[in-house]
Amino acid sequence: MKAIHVGLCGVGTVGGGTAAVLKRNAEEIARRAGRPIVIKIAASRDLERARTVCGPDIEVVADVMTVADHPDVDIVVELIGGTTIAKDLVLRAIENGKHVVTANKKLIAEYGNEIFARAQEKGVMVSFEAAVAGGIPVIKALREGLTANRIEWIAGIINGTSNFILTEMRDKGMSFAAALADAQRLGYAEADPTFDIEGHDAAHKLTIMSAIAFGIPVQFEKAYLEGISKLDALDIKYASELGYRIKLLGVTRRRENGIELRVAPTLIPHKRLIANVDGVMNAVLVKGDAVGATLYYGPGAGAEPTASAVIADLVDVTRLATADPENRVPHLAFQPSAIANLPILPIDDVETCYYLRMDANDKPGVLADVTRILAEANISVDSMLQKPAAEQVDGRADIIILTHLAVERHVNEALARIEALDSITGHVVKLRLEHLHG
Numbered sequence: 001m002k003a004i005h006v007g008l009c010g011v012g013t014v015g016g017g018t019a020a021v022l023k024r025n026a027e028e029i030a031r032r033a034g035r036p037i038v039i040k041i042a043a044s045r046d047l048e049r050a051r052t053v054c055g056p057d058i059e060v061v062a063d064v065m066t067v068a069d070h071p072d073v074d075i076v077v078e079l080i081g082g083t084t085i086a087k088d089l090v091l092r093a094i095e096n097g098k099h100v101v102t103a104n105k106k107l108i109a110e111y112g113n114e115i116f117a118r119a120q121e122k123g124v125m126v127s128f129e130a131a132v133a134g135g136i137p138v139i140k141a142l143r144e145g146l147t148a149n150r151i152e153w154i155a156g157i158i159n160g161t162s163n164f165i166l167t168e169m170r171d172k173g174m175s176f177a178a179a180l181a182d183a184q185r186l187g188y189a190e191a192d193p194t195f196d197i198e199g200h201d202a203a204h205k206l207t208i209m210s211a212i213a214f215g216i217p218v219q220f221e222k223a224y225l226e227g228i229s230k231l232d233a234l235d236i237k238y239a240s241e242l243g244y245r246i247k248l249l250g251v252t253r254r255r256e257n258g259i260e261l262r263v264a265p266t267l268i269p270h271k272r273l274i275a276n277v278d279g280v281m282n283a284v285l286v287k288g289d290a291v292g293a294t295l296y297y298g299p300g301a302g303a304e305p306t307a308s309a310v311i312a313d314l315v316d317v318t319r320l321a322t323a324d325p326e327n328r329v330p331h332l333a334f335q336p337s338a339i340a341n342l343p344i345l346p347i348d349d350v351e352t353c354y355y356l357r358m359d360a361n362d363k364p365g366v367l368a369d370v371t372r373i374l375a376e377a378n379i380s381v382d383s384m385l386q387k388p389a390a391e392q393v394d395g396r397a398d399i400i401i402l403t404h405l406a407v408e409r410h411v412n413e414a415l416a417r418i419e420a421l422d423s424i425t426g427h428v429v430k431l432r433l434e435h436l437h438g
């Protein structure tokens with residue numbers, strides 16, 4: 001059977017892993033795909049490394065457009081990253097009638113609508129399993145396995161670097177900087193790691209899942225994001241005393257008037273499976289109305305785990321390349337003509353539970369003032385903890401309050417009033433809390 005020819009663009013962590021696994025498991029992969037999948041040509045800025053990785057049988061070039069224009073390439077694999085050259089490459093490949101496989105979540109989250117529309121017109125596939133939660137086949141699950149369901153919400157630990165850093169800090173007492181350096185050395189981090197630690201990468205992935213789950217366009221610009229760089233170790237400690245773990249969590253939820261789309265450090269009850277997802281592992285919890293809660297777990301980053309997803313897409317594309325384009329799985333799970341225009345809700349309208357920590361004067365009446373303000377804002381208290389101030393200042397205390405469900409706008413209004421009390425010093429720390437009941 002004639003081989004399908006791949007043009008590999010980018011031979012770094014994921015590109016190297018993809019070349020290695022394609023070679024090692026060539027026979028098994030061909031048995032599944034129905035024909036061999038062979039790298040015909042590779043392009044990389046680092047020619048020397050690419051030649052070492054690809055070996056003598058694969059042509060290696062510096063210019064990725066050579067791959068997009070190559071007459072013998074059936075599928076272009078984009079593993080460069082970013083949205084400049086990668087976007088030009090993907091659009092050029094599509095123009096040339098080639099299928100595309102990419103691991104680039106930033107590209108899909110920011111330009112997916114344009115890319116899918118063009119691919120639809122040209123009758124080619126753009127596949128991106130590796131872009132979300134690395135090796136976990138969660139796009140496949142959402143797009144194909146859960147099609148019977150009305151999806152209610154998705155919550156995911158979807159940035160391996162941040163989860164690795166939080167775990168190393170908690171378990172080994174490592175500093176933030178040292179843990180980040182390790183994540184970079186292990187190939188988990190983005191070229192610019194601020195994308196990982198400030199929540200952009202998780203928001204890119206959440207945006208993609210939200211589109212597939214609810215049948216809406218990708219709308220990264222409307223996502224709310226907070227990263228882990230400002231997280232205080234004291235809050236990790238207090239959360240733990242209260243029975244919670246803090247994770248960088250992406251949440252997208254269907255509400256009556258729109259869709260929530262937000263990433264932030266979030267408390268999760270430690271008894272939940274997802275709260276125990278540590279290190280570079282990712283997990284995505286999906287709640288469907290028919291199936292209930294389903295959990296997808298596995299490595300979220302790294303060379304071969306990500307290659308596993310890239311190659312799964314290559315097999316899919318190979319199997320479907322000869323199918324009538326009308327009969328292929330739609331890029332965003334819903335037929336393009338059925339994509340809905342549901343609004344993404346502003347963060348002020350989000351409804352969740354909250355963890356609040358304040359530095360208070362340890363005098364009678366302070367708690368009463370705080371709880372009165374919360375009650376007036378329609379925020380009910382779930383539990384409370386008072387500790388001698390962490391900095392051991394006489395007469396001061398840390399007050400930690402967990403709330404029931406409340407609207408973010410109401411919480412912000414109440415916090416402004418609490419911060420104005422004479423008995424409260426500085427800002428109140430506000431973290432979100434999700435119970436994630438199945």
Ligand SMILES: NC(=O)C1=CN([C@@H]2O[C@H](COP(=O)(O)OP(=O)(O)OC[C@H]3O[C@@H](n4cnc5c(N)ncnc54)[C@H](O)[C@@H]3O)[C@@H](O)[C@H]2O)C=CC1
Nearest residue numbers: 010011012013014044045046079080081103104301302306
């Ligand atoms: N590293 C990981 O664990 C994961 C990465 N991804 C995504 O996969 C993509 C690649 O990531 P990595 O392999 O980690 O990056 P990397 O930095 O290790 O590799 C990038 C490759 O692209 C090449 N390159 C960069 N600019 C180029 C240009 N203008 N022309 C030709 N070659 C160029 C580099 O020489 C290098 O070979 C990114 O979109 C990333 O977000 C997705 C899931 C996991």
Ligand SMILES: N[C@@H](CC=O)C(=O)O
Nearest residue numbers: 159160161188190301
């Ligand atoms: N930098 C990303 C890589 C995978 O998408 C992460 O840390 O999760």
Ligand code: NA
Nearest residue numbers: 129132134136
């Ligand atoms: Na995946």
